[in-house]
Amino acid sequence: MPRLTATQRHSVRFRLNGHPVEGSAEPRMQLADFLRHELGATGTHVGCEHGVCGACTVLVDGMLTRSCLTLAVQVDGCDVRTVEGLAPERGRLSVLQAAFRRHHGLQCGFCTPGVLMSLDRYLSTNPNPTEDQLRELLSGHLCRCTGYTPIIRAAMEAAATLASSTRQEDSTHV
Amino acid sequence: MKPAAFDYVRADTLDEALAVLAAEGGDARIIAGGQSLMAMLNMRLARPKVLVDIMRIGDLDRIAEERGRIVVGAGVRQAKLLAWSELAAKLPLVALALPWTGHEQTRSRGTICGSVAHADPSAETPLCLIALEGEVHLRSARRRRVVAAGDFITGMMNTARQDDEMIEAVSFPIRAGNGYGFREVARRHGDFAITACAAIASANGIRLAVAGVADKPEVRNWPDLDGSALDDALNAFAYELDARDDIHATARYRRDLVRQIGREVIMEARRCRA
Numbered sequence: 001m002p003r004l005t006a007t008q009r010h011s012v013r014f015r016l017n018g019h020p021v022e023g024s025a026e027p028r029m030q031l032a033d034f035l036r037h038e039l040g041a042t043g044t045h046v047g048c049e050h051g052v053c054g055a056c057t058v059l060v061d062g063m064l065t066r067s068c069l070t071l072a073v074q075v076d077g078c079d080v081r082t083v084e085g086l087a088p089e090r091g092r093l094s095v096l097q098a099a100f101r102r103h104h105g106l107q108c109g110f111c112t113p114g115v116l117m118s119l120d121r122y123l124s125t126n127p128n129p130t131e132d133q134l135r136e137l138l139s140g141h142l143c144r145c146t147g148y149t150p151i152i153r154a155a156m157e158a159a160a161t162l163a164s165s166t167r168q169e170d171s172t173h174v
Numbered sequence: 175m176k177p178a179a180f181d182y183v184r185a186d187t188l189d190e191a192l193a194v195l196a197a198e199g200g201d202a203r204i205i206a207g208g209q210s211l212m213a214m215l216n217m218r219l220a221r222p223k224v225l226v227d228i229m230r231i232g233d234l235d236r237i238a239e240e241r242g243r244i245v246v247g248a249g250v251r252q253a254k255l256l257a258w259s260e261l262a263a264k265l266p267l268v269a270l271a272l273p274w275t276g277h278e279q280t281r282s283r284g285t286i287c288g289s290v291a292h293a294d295p296s297a298e299t300p301l302c303l304i305a306l307e308g309e310v311h312l313r314s315a316r317r318r319r320v321v322a323a324g325d326f327i328t329g330m331m332n333t334a335r336q337d338d339e340m341i342e343a344v345s346f347p348i349r350a351g352n353g354y355g356f357r358e359v360a361r362r363h364g365d366f367a368i369t370a371c372a373a374i375a376s377a378n379g380i381r382l383a384v385a386g387v388a389d390k391p392e393v394r395n396w397p398d399l400d401g402s403a404l405d406d407a408l409n410a411f412a413y414e415l416d417a418r419d420d421i422h423a424t425a426r427y428r429r430d431l432v433r434q435i436g437r438e439v440i441m442e443a444r445r446c447r448a
Contacts, residue, residue: 006179027182050213069212139363140277
């Protein structure tokens, strides 16, 4: 049973977007700050710091997670995914990201990393979402630019694109 | 804001967690999903000297049926209970209320027992536990005890938990044949309820529980009232809750919600009664 003392920095290791990373943190350090300040992964944004705005949402072991309501030391050994991991390769956007660009799903972009993580996770398990379901999912995010409508439009289009590409893959396998 | 400094203990067994609580008492806090406690730490409304993380204790992540009750361990996340295939059959009220608990992004981490331990007056899980006459299973290095949910929550974010105790599990009795209704009003789906109502219609009559108005969930039991008798009972209950004005709603609006959605959930529960 390790006891990590308050005033010292302790080694924290986990996988970030598939790659092993390591840094050091006092027990009180939020995962959001660890990502940004220790690892330089500034794609994750920090808004309200009490779990309401959703800007800092990431995936920890497949679970949507507010990285401001999670300590860095809690995710030692876990699998962490952030917005930096969404694009399939450098210079290419994911289907969801491309749909956001096409539909102006972002303006200032502050909320976008969290919104993308939520939608990416949701669409991976719910390939045919209704608009109501997406609106309920987005209730966990605050966006002050878009009024959400273009975000919904982008997500619905991404869902349709992903579903049709899955169907095509299925038919080629027949 | 950032939390004040604390030690962090990752407990591998329940005994280890209880030993820290026995040694540190009120200076220690259990952290499970962290969806309430972390916000309190960030705002420095809570300043424990040591946090005890119980999420790597495998035994606590358990949903089980035992002697006519559903037992939910301290490690069970809200999303896990919501996804449990038997939830709607065994605990219909919880199946109705849990989608209103926070957001998809917080239910994925937050635990059922953590919500009970936090005892926010507007929270859905304590409301359901009290409405269903559930129990809180407490454990310390010295002893185990079981407290009725209605006695466990003593006020706003106040509970009967002693400093050296932790919630090991909560349990909900299974009652076949009852009808249930749940509804709440909040500014945004998943936000703190301005008012939440849960109704149970049984062979004995109706039971209405209300959160978000008084400093803890309050309950009334009535026979099968109808018409103006039901209106009168709801009106009296609404006033007895001693609603206050705050930034979100006036006391009068809250009383109105108790009367309106209280009636709706009672009717819904009756329609579902076997």
